[in-house]
Amino acid sequence: MTKPVFNNWTIPRGLWEVVRPMLRPGMVTLETGSGLSTQLFDAAQCRHTALEHDPRFAAGYDSIVLVPLAGDPPWYDWEPTCAYELILIDGPPKYAGSRAGILRVIDRLVTDRTVIVLDDTNRSEEDQLAGRLAGRFGFQRIDYPTGNTRRFSIIRRPHQ
Numbered sequence: 001m002t003k004p005v006f007n008n009w010t011i012p013r014g015l016w017e018v019v020r021p022m023l024r025p026g027m028v029t030l031e032t033g034s035g036l037s038t039q040l041f042d043a044a045q046c047r048h049t050a051l052e053h054d055p056r057f058a059a060g061y062d063s064i065v066l067v068p069l070a071g072d073p074p075w076y077d078w079e080p081t082c083a084y085e086l087i088l089i090d091g092p093p094k095y096a097g098s099r100a101g102i103l104r105v106i107d108r109l110v111t112d113r114t115v116i117v118l119d120d121t122n123r124s125e126e127d128q129l130a131g132r133l134a135g136r137f138g139f140q141r142i143d144y145p146t147g148n149t150r151r152f153s154i155i156r157r158p159h160q
Contacts, residue, residue, distance in 0.1 A: 011037045011088070014152075018152075019088070019117055020040075023046055025045035027044075028046070029049070029084060030048075030088070031048065032088070033051070033090040033093065034052040034058070034064050034091070038050045041088075049065060052065070053068055053076065053092060071104065075105070076092070080105055080108045084114060086115045087110070087117065088117045089116065094120075100125065100128075100132075103132070110137060116154075133155050137155075140155070141155050
């Protein structure tokens with residue numbers, strides 16, 4: 001496996017260091033706003049689906065589904081066909097509006113075992129979304145810094 005590259009188009013290294021131990025080959029994962037982070041999930045041999053609206057990031061990866069944004073707030077115009085074990089919400093980008101559009105489909109994506117990872121919870125919209133997701137499913141939210149002022153949240157069923 002080649003060494004992962006971390007830059008402005010991937011998730012922060014600190015986020016990957018928390019998520020990577022949760023992954024196993026064949027795990028069913030979903031990523032919104034693929035960027036270059038898709039390479040990390042593919043290298044971990046997950047059964048990965050990445051939603052992307054920008055064709056520049058869809059080339060070269062079989063796991064990326066190119067779909068337009070629709071609705072208000074904008075969200076990927078896509079119908080889920082299964083629930084996921086881990087969901088990384090890293091898009092659409094800030095300029096497209098809040099990521100709260102996921103609330104229109106989230107109930108079809110999550111089981112009581114799903115781990116939700118929400119990047120950029122240092123932003124007020126994403127911070128509020130993390131709280132809404134945790135409350136909606138009765139999950140625990142844990143916030144992690146990724147350096148400077150950035151933060152991400154892991155939202156999952158509390159450990160018993």
